[in-house]
Amino acid sequence: MRDPLPEYPWDAMEPYAALAAQHPEGALNLSVGSPVDPTPAAVREALAHATEAHGYPATAGTVPLREAIAEWFERRRGVTVEPGAVLPTIGSKELVALLPFLLGIGAGEAVVFPRIAYPSYAMGAALVGADAVAADDPAEWPEHTKLVWINSPSNPDGRVFDVAALRTAVERARELGAVIVGDECYAEFGWDAPWDSERIPSILDPRVVGDDHRGVLSAYSLSKQSNLAGYRAAFVAGDADLIAQLLTVRKHAGLMQPAPVQAAMVAALRDEQHVAEQRERYRVRRETLRSALEYAGFRVEGSSAGLYLWVTRGVDAWEAVEELARLGIVVGPGHFYGDHSPNHVRLALTAADAHIAAAAERIRAAATLAA
DSSP, X not given: OOOOOOOOGGGXXXXXXXXHHTSTTOOEEOSSOOOOSOOOHHHHHHHHHTOOOOSOOOTTOOHXXXXXXXXXXXXXXXXXXXXXGEEEEESHHHHHHHHHHHTXXXXXXXXXXXXXXXXXXXXXXXXXXXXXXXXXXGGGSOTTEXXXXXXXXXXXXXXXXXXXXHHHHHHHHHHHTOEEEEEOTTTTOBOSTTTTTSOOOOTTOHHHHTTOOTTEEEEEESTTTTTOGGGTEEEEEEOXXXXXXXXXXXXXXXXXXXXXXXXXXXXXXXXXXXXXXXXHHHHHHHHHHHHHHHHTTOEEOSOSBSXXXXXXXXXXXXXXXXXXXXXXXXXXXXXXXXXXXTTEEEEESOSOHHHHHHHHHHHHHHHHHHO
């Protein structure tokens, strides 16, 4: 029998959310990265036009969707992948949590993920009884490793792996006979040099793997770049043999993306203007919030890409969470992201412009008053 699963971590935030709600001007929730901006009109129109969906959808995805994913990889990620080596998923969290099961990993085998990481990697290991190993250095990955997760840009700390780091990780995974997956859901949002002007590399980049995708997968989601979190629109691509294996298991399990969502994804993948507009929204919010946090004595660490600011003032994360909750601001404690970030908190940029501006003003005002 599987060991009991841990409590859902965000339940521990309830007292702080209640404290923030007592603020006379209301609570501002910067804790969870759920998009608030409009879904692009072209995507919503594509969804509406595809509502005549009386038959079961294809688990493998429609031909237009597989072609659109392959075209997107070439255009936006500099990666050549065949349409037959891609697979739509029901959001990316589902893939992260279920991939050890889909690959047949179990007890006595290890799943490796970053030391600072959102908890679904470890949960995927727990669901199959595998060892969950938090280790950044490939030299520390154990011999019984069967799956490695690389998260670049990372959630929560915004770290980016360059080509050399990705190549080292892939080489080590292949030495171990392990599958390695790049979780790349924030790749369109690079902020600090060189990622403000250079493309953030994919784990499938030819500079990393050449033309050999053996044992390597890339996972991506449209939740953030296209505001499609509610659509559960994501995909994985890479090693054609692994994709075929995942497809077979997913067929048996009935894991198929709804046909209207597949049509909406095609529209989203083929339109780049809405992504550029969303990027600009996040850039402005980031600058507004970062300036206020630094004024108040917080140190922003990492955060060179992605949709979060990862900050610390050197105190326990729960102390910082409570301090900000008294200002009516809800943030995420570093404790949720492993044992290696007890003094950090995460603030999401996925809040309305007015809420970001209000949070920045409250932080500045409190710091001025305390000075």
